Amino acid sequence: MKTSLFSRLWIYQAERFPLLKTALLVFFFTAATLCVSAKLGGRTLPAWTSFAGVWLCVFILFFIMRVADEFKDFETDSRYRPERAVPRGLVSLRLLGWLALGFACVAAVVTGLMSPKLLFPLGVVWVWLCLMTVEFFVPQWLKSRPLIYLVSHMAIMPLIDFYISAAEWLPGGGKLGLGLWLFYGLSFFNGCVLEFGRKIWAPENERQGVETYSAEYGPAKAVRAWAFMCVAAALLLLGVSYQLDTLIWILGPIILAIVVIVKLASEFAREPTAARQKWIDTLSGLWILGAYGLAGFVPLWVGP
Numbered sequence: 001m002k003t004s005l006f007s008r009l010w011i012y013q014a015e016r017f018p019l020l021k022t023a024l025l026v027f028f029f030t031a032a033t034l035c036v037s038a039k040l041g042g043r044t045l046p047a048w049t050s051f052a053g054v055w056l057c058v059f060i061l062f063f064i065m066r067v068a069d070e071f072k073d074f075e076t077d078s079r080y081r082p083e084r085a086v087p088r089g090l091v092s093l094r095l096l097g098w099l100a101l102g103f104a105c106v107a108a109v110v111t112g113l114m115s116p117k118l119l120f121p122l123g124v125v126w127v128w129l130c131l132m133t134v135e136f137f138v139p140q141w142l143k144s145r146p147l148i149y150l151v152s153h154m155a156i157m158p159l160i161d162f163y164i165s166a167a168e169w170l171p172g173g174g175k176l177g178l179g180l181w182l183f184y185g186l187s188f189f190n191g192c193v194l195e196f197g198r199k200i201w202a203p204e205n206e207r208q209g210v211e212t213y214s215a216e217y218g219p220a221k222a223v224r225a226w227a228f229m230c231v232a233a234a235l236l237l238l239g240v241s242y243q244l245d246t247l248i249w250i251l252g253p254i255i256l257a258i259v260v261i262v263k264l265a266s267e268f269a270r271e272p273t274a275a276r277q278k279w280i281d282t283l284s285g286l287w288i289l290g291a292y293g294l295a296g297f298v299p300l301w302v303g304p
Contacts, residue, residue: 012085017066026059028289030164032296033183037165039244039299040179045169055112055168057107061125061160067100068133080209115171121163128156146216150192157191158184177241182236183295189233190288196226197284202274219272226280227265230287234258240295249302250294257290 003011013019031051038045070077071085071093078087085091104126111118132153135142142149161184169175199212201224206215213222234254241247261283268276 008090012091015085016070017063022062023059025285025288026055026062028292028296029161029187030055030058032292033164033187033295034168035163035181035300036240036244037168037174037180040177041174043168043170043172043174050114050167053110054164057110057122058160058164060107061129064100064104065129065156066130067096070096072133072135072139073230076209080104080207092269104105114167117170118163121159121166121170125156125159125163128159132156143211144209146213150195154188154191154195157187161187170240177243179240182239182243186233186236186240186295188290189229189236190291192229193226193233193287194284196222197280200226200268200280202272202277205274205277214272220269221281223265223268223272227262231258233287233291237291237295241298244295244299246294246298249298253290253294257287261287297298 034051034054035045063232073085074093077084086096108119108122111122131137136152142152153273165180165183196213200214200219201212203214203219206212213225216222217225234257237254238247238251241250264276264279264283268280
């Protein structure tokens with residue numbers, strides 16, 4: 001019996017782009033950025049339409065990034081991970097490409113309706129995403145240097161963050177203060193935490209042809225690098241909170257989170273098990289939600 005297009009797309013999202021999880025992550029990301037931008041500038045929060053429009057556009061950007069990965073990794077997936085959605089024929093690259101193009105047009109229209117000025121930062125994100133998709137025209141050079149690869153790809157996170165915050169400050173001619181630059185840095189390291197965390201595997205889970213940081217550097221060194229990125233993100237979060245006068249409110253939760261992260265990293269370095277691998281991936285996601293929640297929503301709670 002032939003499966004309908006809707007059913008196939010529903011299976012695809014469950015496997016490769018979970019809608020609810022992604023929607024929640026994008027909500028925290030976009031809402032926190034808009035709130036921080038407004039609070040740092042001493043301005044009132046944007047209208048709810050700005051929150052909704054930016055959320056939709058960033059959600060679309062995340063989907064396009066997933067599709068770009070499908071194109072970029074198709075050859076490797078076909079060889080080493082044939083069970084994935086595209087190699088096994090659940091959906092085609094052609095279908096995903098048309099969907100991405102259609103949604104990109106939606107994002108451009110919504111962005112233009114919010115403010116034509118926002119089309120420039122959106123365009124910058126798209127250009128960087130295109131360069132990422134072709135591996136900056138030096139794929140082998142990048143893949144042989146995993147940390148440079150990570151930095152080049154995670155640079156898109158502060159660019160997306162710039163687009164989000166611009167929806168708040170650009171139409172009114174606002175300026176970028178130190179706190180917002182620190183927040184962009186936080187987004188970069190948060191992206192690194194998430195990316196690094198999902199590619200730290202226990203030895204028994206490593207697979208031929210699947211590139212992981214634990215295989216490249218060894219489990220102990222990889223997990224220590226992940227913990228370092230968490231600490232770097234925490235320091236930037238503290239800097240943002242200092243600028244927002246909320247440092248006293250978030251210091252305790254941040255210290256507690258770092259203690260838990262360092263403890264888990266130490267345990268995984270000593271004994272890299274599948275259960276601890278799963279916890280690293282889970283804590284990476286929880287860290288992102290917590291960091292943006294503390295940065296963006298605490299000022300609303302304790303502010304004037």
